[in-house]
Amino acid sequence: MHISPLPDAAAPPDPEGGLGALSTDRGNLPLDAVDVRASITGLVAGVEVTQGFRNPFDVPLEATYIFPLPDRAAVTALRLEAADRVVEGVLKERAQARQDYDAAIAAGRRAAIAEEDRPDVFTMRVGNILPGERVTVRLTLIQPLPYEDGQATFRFPLVVAPRYIPGTPLDEPAAGDGTAPDTDAVPDASRISPPVLLPGFPNPVRLSISVDVDPAGLRLTGIGSALHVVAESGDGERTTVRLQPGERLDRDFILRLAYAPQETASLTLVPDEDSEEGTFSLTVLPAGRHRPRPRDVVLVLDRSGSMHGWKMVAARRAAARIVDTLGTADRFAVLAFDNVVERPPRLGPSLEPGTDRNRFRAVEYLATLEARGGTEMLAPLRDACHLLHDSGTRDRVLILITDGQVGNEDQILADLLPRLRGVRVHTVGIDQAVNAGFLHRLAQAGQGRCELVESEDRLDEAMEHIHHRIGAPLVTDLRLEADGLRLVPDTTTPARLDALYPGVPLVISGRFHGRPQGGLTVHGVAADGSPWRQSSTAVVSSNRTVASLWARAHLRDLEDRYLTSGSDDLERRIVDTSLRFGVLCRFTAFVAVDSRVATEGQTPHHVVQPVELPSGWTAPAAPMAAAYAGPMGAPGAPPVAGVPAAFPAPAPAATSGAPMARGPMAPGSMPRFRLPGARRRSSSELDDLRQRLTEHLQRLTSTPTPDQALLVDLLQFLEPAVQRLEALGTDVDPLATLVADLQAVHTPLDAAALQGLWDRTIKILTEFTTQAPQEPRPRRPFWKRTP
Template identity: 70%
Template sequence: MTVLISPLPETATPPAPDGGLGALSTDQGNLPLDSVDVQADITGLAARIRLVQGFRNPFDVPLEATYVFPLPDRAAVTALRMEAADRTVDGVLKERGQARQDYDAAIAAGRRAAIAEEDRPDVFGMRVGNILPGERVTITLTLTQPLPYETGDAGGAATFRFPLVVAPRYIPGAPLPGEQAGPGTAADTDAVPDASRISPPVLLPGFPNPVRLSVTVDVDPAGLPLTEIRSALHVVTEERAGDRVTVRLQPGERLNRDFLLRLVHAPHETSALSLVPDETGEEGTFSLTVLPAGEQRPRPRDVVLVLDRSGSMQGWKMVAARRAAARIADTLTGDDRFAVLSFDHVVERPRDLPAGLHPGTDRNRFRAVEHLAAVDARGGTEMLAPLAEAASLLTDAGRDRVLVLITDGQVGNEDQLLAELAPRLGGVRVHTVGIDRAVNAAFLRRLAGGGSCELVESEDRLDEAMEGVHRRIGAPLATGLSLHADGLRVDPETVAPRRLGSLFPGVPLVITGRYRGAPAGTLTVRGTTPSGTPWEQRAAAATAGNPALTALWARAHLRDLEDRYTVSGGDDLEKRIIDTSLRFSTLCRFTAFVAVDERTVTDGGAPHQVVQPVELPDGWAAPAAPMAAPMIAQSAPMPAPGAPPMAAYGGAVPRPAPAGRPRMGGAARGSMRAPSGGAPDFGGGPVPAPEPASPPKPAADEPRRRLAAELERLPRVPVADRAAHLVDVVLPLLESVAPALPGSSPLAALMADLQALRHTPQTDVTTLWDRTVQVLTDVTAPPAKRAFWKRPR
């Protein structure tokens, strides 16, 4: 077999003239993380991965190292192992609160310990404590990942994506009082109560490569006709042995962008039903793959195109986003209606195309493309208002309703957005296009739900990606899908995904779940074509010896349960999530892996704490001049008058360390020395700088006082006057106080709905009035603190 390795062009990076601010070193180095080793075995359309992180203590006192890192959002983390000196300790999966207590107790008692926690489906935190001076500790995580697969006219392609850096994210909301949840550079807020756990410091440009990165991928086609391997963003080498191919990353690369391989296959049939019995034989896991074929029959559509123009989209991403949006606008027909919204901290529309849907005429499409061509990056990522406005426009159930979001997804308030938007997007097909080399894929996939998520890592990839988007925003082959079992006892509460969505040509539908009894029978997927005729596809069961399927199902099922918890909460649902995670040994946001060495190695004093800085993502614009702050301000247009100040990428403003706790990155300047007596260490990260000046704004209590006064007046407004009062009184009030309450997503969404009320008088005013009362009540109430991994409810 001959396999062609075809790397995509590399983006040239100019050499740094010097080490840059913060580029300090000792004889043994000054950052705890010294290596990351990714070893992946791909068999068919699944990958088993070993991620090995090496931590070394360059100081003369015991060390606790913290590292915020990404993992594939669909991967199931099933094991952790800690190795130090001659000791090997296997981690135990426990309820998250209990795991943290065990870890803290071990550190206080002078024992080595490690804990791995999930903060987002693709963002994790690792803490390794009581590493002795000069000692090296390795942490090995084991995970299983499915490979997304899609077919075209020339065959199919599977994608192996392994993220390597957590990009800075926009953090909206009002700061919460009290101790922060983590040591990050962003303050916890009412919209993102764990912001300080997902905002590690960022290395300044020019910092010498602090981490040795190695990636090895062994590919076993497992009968699939593999014809080509495409390497995206990295240069790789390959070795062949029969049908197996080994791909290795070129040495010297940095952890600043996703690692991507695309495995191209010749056309083949992938529809199948696989059953994996448990050891008891009384139950097991099923995986059904349906690859539909057929022709789409177009029907009139309502399409809302939402384009992110925030500061993090600067550079090639903005160019690609404009091209993608224009390509979608050009596919519209005269039978379609559409709207185009571009947003940062404000929402803008094309000139001469005010709020509302407009026919897809040549003239209107030209106006939309003209608007898109002038869009540039600026400001913060206030995403809820444009998506809420889009949802308010897509209400005609007699037409195909399509929402397309083009963004890098770099926001921290994912749970808040999903909770607010889920009730409004019923019946709407959401398609997301993620543009970045370190994209927030987890959020974009969660938002898409039954729609699709297309990821674009370079302009070269854009045309190929847009072909998939065009297929999916067209008419589906079948909608209203449902699963039916014959002879196989399926537990309906375990089926993932919970919403089956729609079927599109060449886009496989993968359904997993649990069954009871004998491993035999058939499963049928049924739906309705656009013409109203029934559609179905049936698959007979075949027993498979692939235990990875159970872990992949557990991860998908836990993700569905966590999304339901985000929307509705509930102690029963929380207990179900924890029980499922522990039973199937799969990490989730309510559990954590903890490893504790029983041997005492220190006297129990508090270890020196260092948080590993991360790379600036490749393709993100460097600052015009060096800045001594973990989150680097970018060269972007100034916000409009009255808009919230936007410092750093996407608006995440650096904050000083809370009193009594060292700033992220380690001890204060000059307080530590290297074991060999080298240069003083500053904790490995950039030196803190004073907070940037912000424009004057009203006293913090004044906006809430005005909203509270209006809340008292609302009960006295006659029912007949409520619609006018919402538009003429409440909306102007919200618009006037919004700049002083940046990041209040419920307030922004309410404003969008009140603006829509101007154009749609038939809106249910009673429901909108009740919601206005509730939002004003929530905004004027003092914020409450909860465990950071639990959504306030």
Template identity: 60%
Template structure:
């Protein structure tokens, strides 16, 4: 039997008949991307996915095609294959520089080749070289992804378009890292690798999109399936179900399927195939009941009002922010910061944190109601300001930072490097509002702040999401989590972040184990402190499984943690990241899959190169609405995607099918100028040549004074010292708990500083503060003494200055 699943908002997502991403009609033919086929097999809380991209060469010369596309940010890419004619070439995972060298050599020699690279956790690039005239080449990616679960529902989210991102900073003078529309800058040194050209709305002949999800409840009671943003159909066969997209859907928004069923506490152990005494575990623990009381909170709300937030997103963001303010009580304090290129606060609220009384809450909501989208997404400054506001919170108060944004920025690494360490001192929750949200970056921010990331793809989804956020803002149910193993030994450094237990959200943690006698009879016990200060624990017996996806998903999560540590300054981790990626066969930013054919098909290599333009995301304001137009739209350029083919640009421009390139010898178009009126044939992409298509903050230069390494963290160290002095009269168990928490934050600060011997040593000792026999007076005195020295002495009691080191290797994205 076949029955329809009603979309949450049919009027907003029903496809236009002639719109989409795909073939660009010219005298010479079409753009290379012909089809995208996604097949997902969902079993419980894990999905195995195969993505097949079909490329065709409509030209009469060999072609190299480039496609910048998204994948789920938590997915582990474990397989890559190229198929052409009757030949099947399996991809090999190699260090990124070596993979590029192999690809370039094969293409120059006239052999077919393909390479897959990760630019961001959810942005990837595929290049396919030497597609001969008239030939179709298939590229297959195999991946596994976990399904987040909360409040009785799991979510399968598959992104389908890379949204334009704001690119701050001053342009760099060296060679560009990629072929995108924005130049590399000092803030985003690989901007040209994450900015594909963008098609204008209404462009005909979309890519043939096929998406199928096969759902196996795996013994769970599947009560309901809901599709968001797309029209789908369901086919039932016993307990299993298959969901398919209706034909004609476009690659312009995320695909989202929510599955309602009751999850349970479980421990899965997957032994390695080659060595059965080692393996990977995945633990899921359901949270306890929520208490009726909570601690007072200090809350800083950051609201993104930049140009990319125009239209329905700004409306939803204002509603979300107002709902957060309304949840505050008289015992709380708060601040509201709205930002684009500048940071603004409600005029009638006091400086610092204001009491959350009725009058102040009303003034904040009144300010939020007047906000409109404008400007660029300068996210770093408001994050730094928010952390300063929260730095002086009292120990008994819960410190909370809530960020409402679409996350469409390119300088993720710069932001993590500057504020990553400070995020550990507050509970950070992110609310991502978009139909093609930057989920990877928002998830990383929430993970560093031990908070939650809530994604909102429509106004209909907002109320449900805000109920979740309302609970997240409150104190967690269980903190200070630790694991105790029975029957197996946990491998040091392999266990993913434990975080805290929140209402409605199960704890999910994974890692590696060793067991001389096998994993049968193994168990894990989770221990922590409940909200009332009493010990809490849950013992979970293990079940042995052969599900290889558990190992891949753990490896991706472990690599993501290593990459985040690298981003905040721990550069020595590069080789460990490469080794881990190669050992477990999971793609990361430091490695790449490459498939090389042995057959020569194109003497001299490709004579034409095309970067596939992508759709503007659904729900984004079109050009012509300056207040809401994302700046990156004005920077999009199809000229960059046709490098090496000026004759094509010249011949096509007259027909109106391609825009952005002058005839040879003609004057260059003005970057960011007005979009030309529609021609008889639809415009293909937003105009402006790449060298002029940058976005950067006015007046920002590349030359900056180099501060002392401690300058950035000294305010936080001073705040930590104040908290300790204010807590000197508290009971011993409470003070030991405070020291243990402080140890985790000091460890993060030491990493941020690029290494600090005394902070690292103290952090290690404080991590053991709650163990029996801990020397409370000695630890307390030692901590106060070191923090005092670091906050008063610019050199800081042996502070480690980061020496200038010559760069012996190029950045991994430029090798």
């Protein structure tokens, strides 16, 4: 099998060391090996990840490692191995798992805990590693391989890239052990910001990757790799791909498997062994051609400092290619952002027709953009939604081009979800260590597609895919109908069915009750407006991975729903689903505790494993981490934090949030966990929302005659504001009623109806903004709940 590699890097790091390359006789950092063994069968991969930790010091050690995993993978097992001991991990509610881990460390027993902080960012803590001892932690996971345009992709991330952290630092102990302080916008920033190795540091971790590929009846026609690999033919059609020695953990490992096109749909039913329920998985393969319709397209381009170098070049090219695909019947706008939002100066502030002149002006502007500033992403996405709110029957499309390196993903999604009704969102991720978890979540929320580009060389191929995605879909308004199969309500994932696009199968999974029989039919509306349907008859299987993959996707849907509700009932449902199906989520954790005491009365020294700077990124202006070695090999001070050159401090601007702040964590801080949907409620946040409502009220009262456009602006703000106010414990019934009334502004109103709505709006806002402030209802964060 021929392997198509990417071009070599221009200049590999100096293997002999560099500034900060301190060492001891036994090594210099606790993590010394990462081994990834994957077995791909058809379009599913089973993976075992092995992390080897060694204590190079003369005292017991506790190591923390912040690392990535594929965002769609289901983590199903953990095993701790030390000396002659093997301990299987147990999945527990996160608060209970932390309590068990802390108690074990205090008692001198070896222990390990794995926690999820983002769909693709995890934290491993391994404690009471004896001097000179090596401890191994194995994680087992299952991941689906996305299949589009005849190509399946196995992507395994290897490094958590530095992320821009907006917001005001919180005046309380840090939630984790990273370098960024927690903020009101990212209350767990210290859990997703590992220290970064100095440039030139000798390769600290031995990396090995092997992938066994079994087409399982599909016809494999080629393999492409984003790292240097060799392929070995196995029995029959099997192929084993191995990573060449010497690679560093500084980019995503990618295999693209070219399969011959498939033409059939399938429905698989997998009954449970211990209940009267089961899991179904339905794959719908569209056929036909889409019919172009007039579109309103807003292109949002990230020009922040992390886009420096080839990424900015690729982003400009991608944006220009998208603009060139527009026709005169389309309307469009281009927004470029760092810590401010800019538009092409020769185009107007609203959507412009896609004429040759306007497209030329947009491309001309794009060619001038350079990377700079911070990644204040929420403001431009809000602006894009506002531009698209009044498109009538036209297709509304938002396209985001970025590396996705932000820490406030939850804040962005919670704010945007109410604004995305009727807006289709496509994301283009450009980086060798892209934030795929966030970009997939945003695209799914907008019922669009996500395309990832890891090199400028692959951009042309990726743009062909993107061109098909931003066109009108083949089928819309999808709904699922069961025929003889009893579906369990509110278990279907995706929770909102996507449209169907050329070359992109739609995978729908969920739970059923009773006998595994019958079929499913997907109904929709074709591009020409005619009814569309596709039926599938069930095939019963014993493949248990189907339930794990469904559980992971369903948990992700529930967690995103939790962002806007913060419901205790929903929280309990998430935990119960995770524990029942044995799949890790943000509300649970795997913990392994050895029953044997390893140390007597010694508090282990805590070390945070530094990570590589992602390949192609600008070297830090100040060290984000130094090696952990003090006099005579004893543990030294915490890493020195710094601001990488890729993130220069932005100038003050009238945008949401604040410049990214990075700094050392307070020594001895106890790690905790926060999720924005359940974070500490700040009275300043309530005051800010009241102030912004007051500003809207002042605009209304200072306008001599009713203005429907001002009511539209108010509605855009009120919908997410009501959800935030409710989460803060404020009585929002009058405002919720007003939101319902204001939906009428999307249709033409006569003078009398507009005047009535105008007067009611002013009355409700006046009463709300002048009433005495309420104390927020105390709400116990879920991570502090007594198990």
